[in-house]
Amino acid sequence: MRIVVAGCGRVGSVLAAQLVRENHDIRVIDRDRTAGRRLPPGFPGRFHVGNGFSRSVLEEAGIGHSDALVAVTSGDYSNLVVARTAKETFRVPIVLARVHEPRHAGLYDGFGIPTVCDVTWSVNRIHQMLLHRHLVPDITFGNGETLLVRSTLPGYLAGRKLTEFEVDGEIRVVEVTRDGRSHIPHLVTTAAPQDVVTFAVAARALRRLRGFLDKELGT
Template sequence: MRVIIVGCGRVGATLATQLVAEGHDVRLVDRQPKARGLLPPGFPGAFHAGNGFSRSVLEAAGIDHTDAFVAVASGDNSNIVSARTAKETYRVPIVLARIHDPRRADIYRELGIPTISSVRWAVGRIHQMLLHRHLTPELSFGSGETLVVRSQLPGYLTGRPLTEFDVDGEIRVVEVTRAGRSLLPAHGVLAEPGDLVTFVVAATALGRLRGFLDKELGT
């Protein structure tokens, strides 16, 4: 996948390094040429100095054949302008923008540009870790409305069908790791001691899942 990242700060450089390590073609754009210094030595991706909403800069970075565009510069306005340029002018399939002011996030989402709000994300993560310490999400979708969590099942649930733990629209069992092997729970598969279960859960139902798993402890 070819990805253009606008903003080579800590977030942009870290994301670029991870994507390159996974085999993706990464092109970075930043107004400051010295921002290249945040990339690791020998970084194989391309770096372009210039504004992330400049068509000449974006075209030099190969935006005409780009699969994804991520705007993570320091300013909200520049992120949105560059993201809209990528989406509306160049029709890039996947466009994401980082927003520092969470009050703007919903406005931009209505424009069809998913946003990551640093403040909202941090508050949500801290809240989850305070109230659901043993159910720290491993993955989230959207703006954190849907989460993936893993937990070992308590003993009192042994022998019950795994599909029995599903709650329509709130909680669903999607995978079980048993004796070091992963399996997708078919109808009728029973929970066994030591099962490590992967749940997809609505963020609003995380407390319900925690209470369900902690029932044996009386917490």
């Protein structure tokens, strides 16, 4: 993929370095010429000096033929302008942005631009590690509001329908692995000893899910 990274701070530089290791065509933009020093020696991508919201700078970076743009500058409004320009003017297929202030996320939502919020993600992750350490997520979505969590069911739940663990809008059973084989459960599927179940769960409902499992986890 050709990916334009607007912002070469700590996040942008590390992201760019990781992507080039995966053989992506990376173009990095930053208005500070010295920011390029954060990139690894021999960086095979391109570094462009200028404002990411400048159309001419974006064009120089090859935005017109890019598969994605990631806006990770130090300013929320700058990221919004860069992301909107990429999405609306250059029709870039994938546009993502970093948000520093959680209250600004709604601005991006209105333009259909997915965001990652440092504060919200960190709070959700720390909360989970403190209070729900047995429920380690395989995947998180958005800023951590929704997670996929896998857990071995305690023996005392054997024989109960898996749908009994579901809560509308909060918890869904999406997969069960039994004897090494994975399948999507039916409405009448019952739990068996040593089942490993994948739950889609809202972060706010982790405590409720944990309540199903705590008896044998001993917490």
